[in-house]
Amino acid sequence: MASEPSLDERPSLSGRQSLDGRQNLGERDYVSAGATQTAVKILVVGHFAVGKTTFIGSISEIEPLSTEETMTRAAEAIDDLKGVRGKTTTTVAMDFGRLTISERVVLYLFGTPGQMRFVQMWEDMARGALGALVLVDPERLADSFAVIDLIEQYGLDYAIAVNHFDGNPERAEASLREALDLLDDTPVVTCDARDEKSSAAALTTLVSYLLARAG
Numbered sequence: 513m514a515s516e517p518s519l520d521e522r523p524s525l526s527g528r529q530s531l532d533g534r535q536n537l538g539e540r541d542y543v544s545a546g547a548t549q550t551a552v553k554i555l556v557v558g559h560f561a562v563g564k565t566t567f568i569g570s571i572s573e574i575e576p577l578s579t580e581e582t583m584t585r586a587a588e589a590i591d592d593l594k595g596v597r598g599k600t601t602t603t604v605a606m607d608f609g610r611l612t613i614s615e616r617v618v619l620y621l622f623g624t625p626g627q628m629r630f631v632q633m634w635e636d637m638a639r640g641a642l643g644a645l646v647l648v649d650p651e652r653l654a655d656s657f658a659v660i661d662l663i664e665q666y667g668l669d670y671a672i673a674v675n676h677f678d679g680n681p682e683r684a685e686a687s688l689r690e691a692l693d694l695l696d697d698t699p700v701v702t703c704d705a706r707d708e709k710s711s712a713a714a715l716t717t718l719v720s721y722l723l724a725r726a727g
């Protein structure tokens with residue numbers, strides 16, 4: 513038996529590209545007959561404009577569901593737009609996507625808004641989640657504190673994905689760990705939320721960590 517295909521070797525799907533170039537993947541593209549699949553719920557969390565919608569959009573094998581709305585003036589007063597590049601929409605509820613990472617494991621991704629006014633949503637979102645990927649903008653680290661507090665409050669294991677925005681200097685992992693007060697074994701990866709492979713690598717790191725912890 514061949515080993516499981518890596519993310520780079522996913523079956524090519526000639527003729528199945530949709531108009532926007534997104535591949536319309538169906539379960540049969542990945543799953544052999546009789547394979548038992550495990551659905552894993554993963555939260556993709558982070559503060560406003562950290563890249564959650566971008567991340568799920570780049571990686572989802574189904575057309576991601578995203579509830580973006582053009583920001584109203586009212587929301588502008590609430591969401592902190594300082595230092596946020598060209599952002600004209602905000603997620604009013606959540607993003608949803610799916611990623612098959614092996615024949616047996618399918619991730620269901622729930623992008624969960626970090627704005628404090630959505631806190632009541634976390635109760636539902638956290639239920640049944642195996643863990644969370646916390647997207648962090650190294651230039652706005654303080655904005656991640658509340659999100660990490662929430663994740664810890666709900667007892668979810670997590671990994672940090674530092675979303676690398678162009679032009680920003682790399683921040684040394686040690687200083688980032690210290691600033692975010694992370695445990696030694698909490699994984700920290702760098703990613704570009706616009707890039708499918710980079711986002712997939714971040715999720716794979718998280719899932720390996722979660723599965724190792726689940727024993």
Ligand SMILES: Nc1nc2c(ncn2[C@@H]2O[C@H](COP(=O)(O)OP(=O)(O)O)[C@@H](O)[C@H]2O)c(=O)[nH]1
Nearest residue numbers: 560561562563564565566676677678704705706
């Ligand atoms: N340069 C760069 N821009 C990004 C990256 N990720 C997201 N963006 C942009 O940052 C803005 C906020 O991203 P969005 O996904 O809407 O953030 P959300 O509020 O967390 O869902 C958008 O204009 C994105 O195009 C990234 O990795 N690099």
Ligand SMILES: [Mg+2]
Nearest residue numbers: 564565602603
């Ligand atoms: Mg969003």
